[in-house]
Amino acid sequence: MAKFIADDVDSAIGKRIQQRRKEMNLTAENLAEQIGVSQQQFSRYERGTTKINVSHLVRIAVILNTPISWFFADSCADNLNFSPTQYPVPLAQDELKQRMDYLWQQLNKEQKRYLILFLDNMMK
Structure with a gap:
């Protein structure tokens, strides 16, 4: 073989x-x-x-x-x-959304808040 x-x-x-x-x-x-x-x-x-x-x-x-x-x-x-x-993270749009949905479910309330604050700051 x-x-x-x-x-x-x-x-x-x-x-x-x-x-x-x-x-x-x-x-x-x-x-x-x-x-x-x-x-x-x-x-x-x-x-x-x-x-x-x-x-x-x-x-x-x-x-x-x-x-x-x-x-x-x-x-x-x-x-x-x-x-x-x-x-x-995956680069394809549908894979990104699927991955984000999965990760979002794993976060607690405080982690979700920090993530949103982080994203808000990135957009400035």
Whole structure:
């Protein structure tokens, strides 16, 4: 059986998985258990040292309530050397709204107030 060598695309996808997992306050061990792989294997996925199984990526997208396309947003040739904070949210309008709706539901009243104040200040 041929061994697939990980490359920059795998690294970019792994960084996206890690970023979203941390946003959701999930441990690597917890997410690994939910998708049915060892913590060591999951760590290799996040580091981009192993190509991720497509069915595992689909499960991760479902668990993290994230469109699967979001994991590939930084995988095009022009964006392979991205910083995880450079594009912290999806760029497509429908994905942005979906993500904002999800995050809004997670905020308490005070956090919502601070977010609105922050946005108001950004618009000045």
